[in-house]
Amino acid sequence: MNIAYLRPPRGLRDYPPEIWGRIKYLGESFLELASLWGYREVEAPALEKLEILEKKAGPNVRDEIYWFKDKGGRELGLIFDYTVPLARYIAANPSLPKPIKWCYFGRVWRYDEPQAGRWREFWQFGVELIGSDKVDADAEVIALMVKCLEKVGVPEPKLMVCDRRLVMSALDTMGIDKSIRYEVLRVIDKKKKISPEEFRDMLAKLGLEGKADDISEFSSTLVPFNEAYEAASNYDNNIAVFFRELSEILNEYGVIEKVFLDCSIVRGLDYYTGLVFEAFCSGGDRLSRLAIGGGGRYDELIGLYRKPGVPATGFALGVDRIAMALTSREMNKVNIVNLYYMDKSFRGYAIMVAEQLRRNKIPVVLDFYSKSIRDSLKQADKRGYRFQIIIGRKEFGENKVTLKDLVEKTQETLTIEEAITRIRST
Amino acid sequence: MNIAYLRPPRGLRDYPPEIWGRIKYLGESFLELASLWGYREVEAPALEKLEILEKKAGPNVRDEIYWFKDKGGRELGLIFDYTVPLARYIAANPSLPKPIKWCYFGRVWRYDEPQAGRWREFWQFGVELIGSDKVDADAEVIALMVKCLEKVGVPEPKLMVCDRRLVMSALDTMGIDKSIRYEVLRVIDKKKKISPEEFRDMLAKLGLEGKADDISEFSSTLVPFNEAYEAASNYDNNIAVFFRELSEILNEYGVIEKVFLDCSIVRGLDYYTGLVFEAFCSGGDRLSRLAIGGGGRYDELIGLYRKPGVPATGFALGVDRIAMALTSREMNKVNIVNLYYMDKSFRGYAIMVAEQLRRNKIPVVLDFYSKSIRDSLKQADKRGYRFQIIIGRKEFGENKVTLKDLVEKTQETLTIEEAITRIRST
Numbered sequence: 001m002n003i004a005y006l007r008p009p010r011g012l013r014d015y016p017p018e019i020w021g022r023i024k025y026l027g028e029s030f031l032e033l034a035s036l037w038g039y040r041e042v043e044a045p046a047l048e049k050l051e052i053l054e055k056k057a058g059p060n061v062r063d064e065i066y067w068f069k070d071k072g073g074r075e076l077g078l079i080f081d082y083t084v085p086l087a088r089y090i091a092a093n094p095s096l097p098k099p100i101k102w103c104y105f106g107r108v109w110r111y112d113e114p115q116a117g118r119w120r121e122f123w124q125f126g127v128e129l130i131g132s133d134k135v136d137a138d139a140e141v142i143a144l145m146v147k148c149l150e151k152v153g154v155p156e157p158k159l160m161v162c163d164r165r166l167v168m169s170a171l172d173t174m175g176i177d178k179s180i181r182y183e184v185l186r187v188i189d190k191k192k193k194i195s196p197e198e199f200r201d202m203l204a205k206l207g208l209e210g211k212a213d214d215i216s217e218f219s220s221t222l223v224p225f226n227e228a229y230e231a232a233s234n235y236d237n238n239i240a241v242f243f244r245e246l247s248e249i250l251n252e253y254g255v256i257e258k259v260f261l262d263c264s265i266v267r268g269l270d271y272y273t274g275l276v277f278e279a280f281c282s283g284g285d286r287l288s289r290l291a292i293g294g295g296g297r298y299d300e301l302i303g304l305y306r307k308p309g310v311p312a313t314g315f316a317l318g319v320d321r322i323a324m325a326l327t328s329r330e331m332n333k334v335n336i337v338n339l340y341y342m343d344k345s346f347r348g349y350a351i352m353v354a355e356q357l358r359r360n361k362i363p364v365v366l367d368f369y370s371k372s373i374r375d376s377l378k379q380a381d382k383r384g385y386r387f388q389i390i391i392g393r394k395e396f397g398e399n400k401v402t403l404k405d406l407v408e409k410t411q412e413t414l415t416i417e418e419a420i421t422r423i424r425s426t
Numbered sequence: 427m428n429i430a431y432l433r434p435p436r437g438l439r440d441y442p443p444e445i446w447g448r449i450k451y452l453g454e455s456f457l458e459l460a461s462l463w464g465y466r467e468v469e470a471p472a473l474e475k476l477e478i479l480e481k482k483a484g485p486n487v488r489d490e491i492y493w494f495k496d497k498g499g500r501e502l503g504l505i506f507d508y509t510v511p512l513a514r515y516i517a518a519n520p521s522l523p524k525p526i527k528w529c530y531f532g533r534v535w536r537y538d539e540p541q542a543g544r545w546r547e548f549w550q551f552g553v554e555l556i557g558s559d560k561v562d563a564d565a566e567v568i569a570l571m572v573k574c575l576e577k578v579g580v581p582e583p584k585l586m587v588c589d590r591r592l593v594m595s596a597l598d599t600m601g602i603d604k605s606i607r608y609e610v611l612r613v614i615d616k617k618k619k620i621s622p623e624e625f626r627d628m629l630a631k632l633g634l635e636g637k638a639d640d641i642s643e644f645s646s647t648l649v650p651f652n653e654a655y656e657a658a659s660n661y662d663n664n665i666a667v668f669f670r671e672l673s674e675i676l677n678e679y680g681v682i683e684k685v686f687l688d689c690s691i692v693r694g695l696d697y698y699t700g701l702v703f704e705a706f707c708s709g710g711d712r713l714s715r716l717a718i719g720g721g722g723r724y725d726e727l728i729g730l731y732r733k734p735g736v737p738a739t740g741f742a743l744g745v746d747r748i749a750m751a752l753t754s755r756e757m758n759k760v761n762i763v764n765l766y767y768m769d770k771s772f773r774g775y776a777i778m779v780a781e782q783l784r785r786n787k788i789p790v791v792l793d794f795y796s797k798s799i800r801d802s803l804k805q806a807d808k809r810g811y812r813f814q815i816i817i818g819r820k821e822f823g824e825n826k827v828t829l830k831d832l833v834e835k836t837q838e839t840l841t842i843e844e845a846i847t848r849i850r851s852t
Contacts, residue, residue, distance in 0.1 A: 005478070006518035006731060008471045009502050014515045015469035017528070024467065036784040038762055038791030041450065043441035045434045045547055046472065046504075046533070047492075052431070066473075066502075068494030071537060076435055076492075078472075089440045092432035097808045099795055102443070107472065111497060121471055136773075136794035252774040253781075305432060336464055347562075348678040355680075358462040365464030368562035369525055382523045 011112075011120030022323045023123050027105035030125040030148045030317065034103035037144055039127050042102045044085035046109075050075035055304050056084050056271055066109050066120075078109040081316065083271075083301070086128055091305035098131025098310065105319070117290075117324050126295070126316035130302070133311035135245050138275045138297060142246075143253035145293065145315045149279060154292070154325060156282040159255075160262035161225060163243075163275050164296075167266055169236035170218045174211050184208070188219045191264045221263035225250065228261035246275075271304075272296040275313070281325050292325060293317035334384050337423065340367040340376035341391040350391050353401060353416055360420045364389075380406060387423060437538075437546030448749045449549050453531035456551040456574045456743065460529035463570055465553050468528045470511035472535075476501035481730050482510050482697055492535050492546075504535040507742065509697075509727065512554055517731035524557025524736065531745070543716075543750050552721070552742035556728070559737035561668060564701045564723060565675035571719065571741045572681040575705060580718070580751060582708040585681075586688035587651060589669075589701050590722075593644075593692055595662035600640045606632055614645045617690045647689035651676065654687035672701075697730075698722040701739070707751050718751060719743035763849065764806035766793040767817040776817050779827060779842055786846045806832060813849060 008014055015023070031041055053061050057080070067077035079085055082104050090096060105125045112118060127144060129137050142159060149157035167188070171181055187202045194202075196216070203212045223231050226247050233240035243261070250256040267276040274297035281292055295315025303309020337357060341350035347368075354364045365385070370376035373390055380388050388404040395401050395413065403419045404411045405426070414422065434440055441449070457467055479487050483506070493503035505511055508530050516522060531551045538544060553570060555563050568585060575583035593614070597607055613628045620628075622642070629638045649657050652673050659666035669687070676682040693702040702722035721741025729735020763783060767776035773794075780790045791811070796802035799816055806814050814830040821827050821839065829845045830837045831852070840848065 003518055003732060005475065006514055008511075009473050009475055009496070009500060010498065012471040012473060014471065014511075016515070016519075017466035017468055020467060020469045023469075036787065036789050038789050040443035041446060042443055043446045043449075045438040045440065046535070047435050047438060047547070049431065049435055063497075066494075066496065068492075070435070070492065071489075072436065074435060085434075085440075088432055089442070092429055093442075097805065101791065109472070121473070132795050134794055136792075140792065140794075249773065249777075252777045306429060347675070351675075351678045361462065363462050363464050365527065366562075366566065368560060368566075369558050379523065 011114040013119055013121075022326075023319055026152055026319050026322055027123060027125050029152050030319075031103060031105050033148055033151055034127050034144065037101070037127075037140070039101045039103035042086065042104050043106060044079060044082050044089075044104070046078055046107075047076045048079055048085055048088070050077045052088055052305075053077045053080070053084060056087075056301060063111070065111055080108050080110050082106065082108065082124065082126055083128065083298070083314065083316075086130075087298075087302045087312070088305055090130055090310065091302050094306070099137070100128070100130040102130070103127040117321060119320065123319040124316045125319055126314060128312060128314035130312040130314075131310055132313075133299065135242060136249060137311075137313050139246055139249035139253065141295060141313050141315050142259065142277060143250060143255045145277075145279060145295065145317070146255040146258045148317060149281070149292075149322075152322065152326065154281045154322060157258055158280045158282075159259045159277055160222075160265045160280065161228075161259055161275065161277040162261065162263050162265040163232075163239055164266065164272050165274055166232055166236050166239040167218075167263065169239065170263075171215075173235055174214045174218075176208065176211060176215075180206055180208075184215065185266045186268070188215070188264055189266050189268050191219055219264045221261060223261050224257070225259040225261055226256055231261055231263075267294060267296055271298045271301045273299045277315070279317070290321060291318075292321045334363075334386065335423075335426070336363045336365060336383075336385040337387040337389055338365050338367050338376060338380035338383075338385045339389040339391070340370055340373060341396075342373070342393070346391050346393075346396045349396050353389070353391065356416055357420060357423075360424065362420065362423055377404075377406075386426070389419065437540040439545055439547075448752075449745055452578055452745050452748055453549060453551050455578050456745075457529060457531050459574055459577055460553050460570065463527070463566070465527045465529035468512065468530055469532060470505060470508050470515075470530070472504055472533075473502045474505055474511055474514070476503050478514055478731075479503045479506070479510060482513075482727060489537070491537055506534050506536050508532065508534065508550065508552055509554065509724070509740065509742075512556075513724075513728045513738070514731055516556055516736065517728050520732070525563070526554070526556040528556070529553045543747060545746060549745040550742045551745055552740060554738060554740035556738040556740075557736055558739075559725065561671050562675060563737075563739050565672055565679065567721060567739050567741050568672075568685065568703060569676060569679035569681050571703075571705060571721065571743070572679075572684045574743060575707070575718075575748075578748065578752065580707045580748060583684055583718075584706045584708075585685045585703055586691045586706065587654075587685055587701065587703040588687065588689050588691040589658075589665055590692065590698050591700055592658055592662050592665040593689065595665065596644045596689075597641075599661055600637050600644075602634065602637060602641075606634075610634070610641065611692045612694070614641070614690055615692050615694050617645055645690045647687060649687050650683070651685040651687050652682055657687055657689075693720060693722055697724045697727045699725045703741070705743070716747060717744075718747045760789075760810050760812065761849075761852075762789045762791060762809075762811040763813040763815055764791050764793050764802060764809075764811045765815045765817070766796055766799060766802035767822075768799070768819070772817050772819075772822045775822050779815070779817065782842055783846060783849075786850065788846065788849055803830075803832075812852070815845065 050067055065077045065080050107123050109121050183206050200212045221231050228243040229240050232243050276296035278291040278294040297313040299311040354366050357364045367376050390402040400413050401419050402413045491503045491506050496502055533549050535547050609632050626638045647657050654669040655666050658669050700723035704717040704720040723739040725737040780792050783790045793802050816828040826839050827845050828839045
């Protein structure tokens, strides 16, 4: 039987409990941390007007997202990030007290070519800090990003930071014409993924053979962030001073050792106006080259929708990629009780026991489907449940239960209270 | 300035923290309860192949959902419930150990005409119990549904239950031709929303003038579920016996007083094969007429995708509608600390204090944007934060903080540990 049609649509995947459990665990861990920093959780509608998406991303966005006309002829697109719908909402509600501190965990869609670990539907956690242009705001989102990655145990997280204004100054210093700036940025953005020869070739196509060495030297700058002041002062003194202050605050947050100045980070041709950064982790070759998150300052995005604009900064983490990056720990038995009763006449008692366990926050599966104790134990084992409770005539008569711990391989007949204590102490 | 374009697409809405907080709180409360019953959380891709959606819902589904062709020419639709993608996954993975107990909280999309409280994108929580045809499975999902509604404080939840097999038997007894059965079901499904005259007219159009009294009498059956045995035995003795056993188990779960036999419940023209039910609550006139959730047994759905089929039952709750049904409680001040430092030289100390509070699970907003204490207090008040911490020269010098409780109107200068204890004791 051909069951190809039972697969999800191309580029999408299913989320059974083992896969979903990891994504959700990460997302909720990040949300919990962000809430302690005063960020409040929001959601966004999955669909936006195409003209809203184009305002930010340009008309080419049609090639890169899912879009269609609804039955009323409106052009709609599935959101490709949360920054756009949140910026639109903030533009529409100018009286919201600033700064706004919001966080989210949800999914977005992009019509990319599917690859291992890249899905057309994927999960993002992120924060937006809207309404402050201070270096303190940049420092806060960087520190929070590092702490998010540390919290869930990402191996050796590194934050690569640069500033769009520094790159622009450097290109000016080299005498590169403003008209081809964005083409040059695009080449720099690719630098890590291509060979030095390809890099030179791409610059040559822009008529910049003579500047290739300068551009290469600048974009190869990579130093611990507490040396960013010196490195930047060759190109732009204002940014150097800004970096020095940022570095001081990151030191106060205790995250400075994780942060580097990396002048190849420009974040594509996006809406960023100042600081930009990407997060990486150690691990497999492929993974350590893939950014697991990124962000930056986007002071002009909200103004695209409605004047006056509002300065803003934020980041997003790729939750699926982080799930891949974390060493898959040995699946432990899940702390669920499989409860089997040997005769229908014990059913009322079994339901009462289950309710009492649940009131004590112990997950219970009421096994009304197995035909024998043996069968029920086999089910518990197959599903990875840690505990089995059996209720037979003796247990029913004495108001007790027989509790098996399938890890410790113990078995005891206990009162319900004793069983609860035993299960909770494991 | 025309800002109509800054609204979300027609029929959709934004989710700022106050709105999203209520939806998320409900969804997570339901998930927590379901996990105690051994249901494991899953997600589903937002997009399905249109042919998968049509298998269940028929070609008319195109009029009722968002669908489009992707860039590869594939016809895709946004999911309108979770039952279809989960049934598809289970059909594709026949070796999963049965019964499967899954729950979910997420959003689905329908292209309805927007009305107050009805959105084209809305949030569902639900459970599916797949692989058992026993009355115990029906009883478990009904009991769990009632307990979900009770847990979050839905006012006087009521569960209206019927059985498709009983309705079919009753129509047979009345001598109604099998060929128009589904048309008659459709009329019964509308009964509560139309007048008795409209009801008779619709039946007359089916040539059933002579049976209108019988059909009306049957579908007006409404009794507490512990009397369902007697009421059903007039029409079908097997179902009467099934109801008696169901009633016994619901009694053992302690939910029987919330459950009623209501023979007008048939759940549209869906995939249900046995028990069907809908939940209602007391409250405003409009709300008490709107179902806040529904479910039933769908033994033939999975078999539509791949043989052999698998028996299944489950329910879904309309989380947005439940949010509406809950009396909006007086918004309390949120337990967030607004932390203001009076000079940049105290910044490092302020960050250290914030980190210490966060380690103790106290949410802190670091206020680096206000120009004065007065300003900072105004911000805290406007946002509904309960606490204000001020760090000035004296506090910095003595390793202390000044803590204001904006509800109790108190102010004290305390060590950090004392401040933590004070905040946590409120």
